[in-house]
Amino acid sequence: MSTPLEDAMDTLIKIFHHYSGKEGDRYKLSKGELKELFASKLTNFLSGQKDPLLVDKIMEDLDSNKDNEVDFNEFVILVAALIVACNDFFEKQLKKEGF
């Protein structure tokens, strides 16, 4: 049986390929696929976000090789950055509460 950490890693891989396989290169996310992934899978996370250009900006930042698509390694860097941001917030809260 797999552990929760292994399941979490597996989830990331599955979600990426679910969206990347929709159109064009099936191993890369186009801007449309990235937008769809964000809207469906980071719903709560991005619910406070009102910037209509957010996905364009993220795409530009992530797409280090400038091919207008996001490969898996670029996607993991984005998710890692989001997790670190969440954790910073979480640790600040804990420290505020005296832990």
Added chain:
Amino acid sequence: MSTPLEDAMDTLIKIFHHYSGKEGDRYKLSKGELKELFASKLTNFLSGQKDPLLVDKIMEDLDSNKDNEVDFNEFVILVAALIVACNDFFEKQLKKEGF
């Protein structure tokens, strides 16, 4: 309700703090805590691994600021590297099967 991707991100944060809080700096993993996390949470992933010095080697690689502890950012880099390795294997299999 949270999405599976948000749950996966949450899992990573919770697991880190469950182990980092056991001894010493509660926001960092000591070598003992890292060993325990690996043994309990990456059981299947590391089941083929027989190198008794594996954790020591990973600790040395991860601990970029040489304080003999792994902070959350260093931990996320490790997990990201593991996920990328898993995904490389997964994509190779898919390509072999003609996808």
